[in-house]
Amino acid sequence: MKAIVITQPGGPEVLQLQEYPTPTPGAEEVLIEIKAAGLNRADVSQRRGKYPAPPGVVQDILGMEVAGIVIECGPGVTMWKPGDKVCALIAGGGYATHVTAKEGQCLPVPEKLSFAEAASLPEVIATVWTNVFQRAHLQAGENLLVHGGSSGIGIAAIQLGHAFDANVYVTVGSEEKGKACLELGAAGYVNYKEQDFMQAYAGTGMDVILDMVGGDYLDKNVQLLNTEGRLVYINAMGGNMAQLNISRMMQKRLTITGTTLRPRDYTFRKALSQELLEKVWPLIHNGKYKPVIYATFTYDKAPEAHALMESSQHIGKIILVNE
Ligand SMILES: NC(=O)c1ccc[n+]([C@@H]2O[C@H](COP(=O)([O-])OP(=O)(O)OC[C@H]3O[C@@H](n4cnc5c(N)ncnc54)[C@H](OP(=O)(O)O)[C@@H]3O)[C@@H](O)[C@H]2O)c1
Structure with a gap:
């Protein structure tokens, strides 16, 4: 071969x-x-x-x-x-x-x-299914935030979240990427290069966040999550180490998890x-x-x-x- x-x-x-x-x-x-x-x-x-x-x-x-x-x-x-x-x-x-x-x-x-x-x-659907649905238990009517919305993983998370009647929001690095995410069913996008995603989504409140960036996104994610929210990691491209406000996590009864499929x-x-x-x-x-x-x-x-x-x-x- x-x-x-x-x-x-x-x-x-x-x-x-x-x-x-x-x-x-x-x-x-x-x-x-x-x-x-x-x-x-x-x-x-x-x-x-x-x-x-x-x-x-x-x-x-x-x-x-x-x-x-x-x-x-x-x-x-x-x-x-x-x-x-x-x-x-x-x-x-x-x-x-x-x-x-x-x-x-x-x-x-x-x-x-x-x-x-x-x-x-196979890879993107399996990853999104096991993390967003099996692990984070996304439900119809809930808000899902997907970082890296235009990635291979992102386009799967948007479409699957939308198909199961969740409201999917994304962060992306350009307006062109944001518009493509809207066409796939995203309810909104934030270009993180132009706007702080935490401030932009402060009034929305997320039930599930799928994060591949890690680093200083942790504290922002924790602030954005609703009570009983679930944060699931599939990578940490922006850094493995981060500070967690433990009291905030406890008060909101958050679940923080993550997996590698391979x-x-x-x-x-x-x-x-x-x-x-x-x-x-x-x-x-x-x-x-x-x-x-x-x-x-x-x-x-x-x-x-x-x-x-x-x-x-x-x-x-x-x-x-x-x-
Ligand atoms: N845990 C698992 O089992 C599993 C399985 C599959 C994939 N993954 C992970 O999921 C992520 C997406 O995978 P993919 O194959 O869909 O990737 P991809 O299509 O290459 O997309 C990655 C996107 O992430 C965004 N990004 C944000 N912060 C970044 C940073 N610090 N460095 C590089 N890119 C950054 C970029 O978009 P912007 O320009 O919009 O920022 C980039 O286009 C990867 O991190 C991958 O390792 C994990």
């Missing part, structure tokens, strides 16, 4: 398309001929050598979500057969022409969606995929949730795709297509 290999830790240029041994599907695994693979922010950290893949996962090939065709089934596979079109949430190895995945981590490519669109779904075991991932199939896939079928692809790149242009992600110009997902 061919794979986009991290030849050494560094900038986008270290990604090179090379020959690589094709994996063999083990028990309960399928071999997927990949047609498209999604980029995620964590790929940038891994490429730089700062975020290794979990033990047992290929280290020098990025890629946590793919879409393609099942071409071989390992022993014990019952859910899929060769020829099935699937998208899959994997822990690594997706920037390649082939990858193996446990059968329970695959989902059907929704009808009418291209492989590129299907590859844009190291979760197969039992969790399989159950999550099943829940996504039941709760989210119908929204994709009826058009309430639409993939948002900002740009696609062929495999030989992977360095350009990474440079775009690092520029943060994009709105939604960046996808590699295997042509």
